[in-house]
Amino acid sequence: MKHYLGASNPMRPQFQPLQAYQAQHFSWAFDAGVATLTLNRPERKNPLTFESYAELRDLFNALRYATDVKAVVITGAGGNFCSGGDVHDIIGPLTRMTMPELIEFTRMTGDLVKAMRQCPQPLIGAIDGICAGAGAMMALACDLRLGSPRAKTAFLFTRVGLAGADMGACSLLPRLIGQGRASELLFTGRAMVADEGLAWGFFNSLHPAEALLAQAQQLARGLADGPTFAHGMTKTMLNQEWAMTLEQAIEAEAQAQAICMQTQDFRRAYEAFAAKQQPQFHGD
Numbered sequence: 001m002k003h004y005l006g007a008s009n010p011m012r013p014q015f016q017p018l019q020a021y022q023a024q025h026f027s028w029a030f031d032a033g034v035a036t037l038t039l040n041r042p043e044r045k046n047p048l049t050f051e052s053y054a055e056l057r058d059l060f061n062a063l064r065y066a067t068d069v070k071a072v073v074i075t076g077a078g079g080n081f082c083s084g085g086d087v088h089d090i091i092g093p094l095t096r097m098t099m100p101e102l103i104e105f106t107r108m109t110g111d112l113v114k115a116m117r118q119c120p121q122p123l124i125g126a127i128d129g130i131c132a133g134a135g136a137m138m139a140l141a142c143d144l145r146l147g148s149p150r151a152k153t154a155f156l157f158t159r160v161g162l163a164g165a166d167m168g169a170c171s172l173l174p175r176l177i178g179q180g181r182a183s184e185l186l187f188t189g190r191a192m193v194a195d196e197g198l199a200w201g202f203f204n205s206l207h208p209a210e211a212l213l214a215q216a217q218q219l220a221r222g223l224a225d226g227p228t229f230a231h232g233m234t235k236t237m238l239n240q241e242w243a244m245t246l247e248q249a250i251e252a253e254a255q256a257q258a259i260c261m262q263t264q265d266f267r268r269a270y271e272a273f274a275a276k277q278q279p280q281f282h283g284d
Contacts, residue, residue, distance in 0.1 A: 081125070123141070126212050143238075
């Protein structure tokens, strides 16, 4: 199965800049700290393949060490976000694989979600049209989600005879929209329409389809211009505190905040406040 999954380059330098990254299975654009990742197979509603799963996993792992990318917008081409795993390129071959090959694949898809959650950059999903299966999980793994009124999000794993427990769905989705609502979507596989997603807290806001990407990039720009080291610390704490008691969380936040107080951005903010100016953050 290695010919499907690919492999990370063990010789890749850790602190490489990613602004000039040359994507093979999706589009990647960079503008002054903000990267825009576009799933780009619009003729089939942007499904994922074995190769694109692996490249996405490796890219988000590399973002842990990239100091030039401050925020990432994730979107899809052609009026849809992502239709999930490609029926012909993934689902068909999976029916012919052995158990060791299947667990290799399912672990890889989970590794994509883990890489998205572990990279320090805020990830903003710009979700239009179909957002299904693995695409819904990529949207769920983002830190913020902006949708269009025509967005339809479906965790449709049961529709193909699989459990709703896929890529961390049973962990992430209840925390975002509640246990009962998550149970409904994961058992039935039905689509959550945009207004439901907004009311339930899946979407942070809705925007007309033609303005969606620009709104997501504007939000990303504001975050990229902020104290990005502190943003990374916030994301780490949001992830880690799920498994902590309140006492542990308060102590962890005390330590995290003390670390942030050692940054130059904290000093810049104070000096700007004293001078009645807007702070200019550099992320250090």
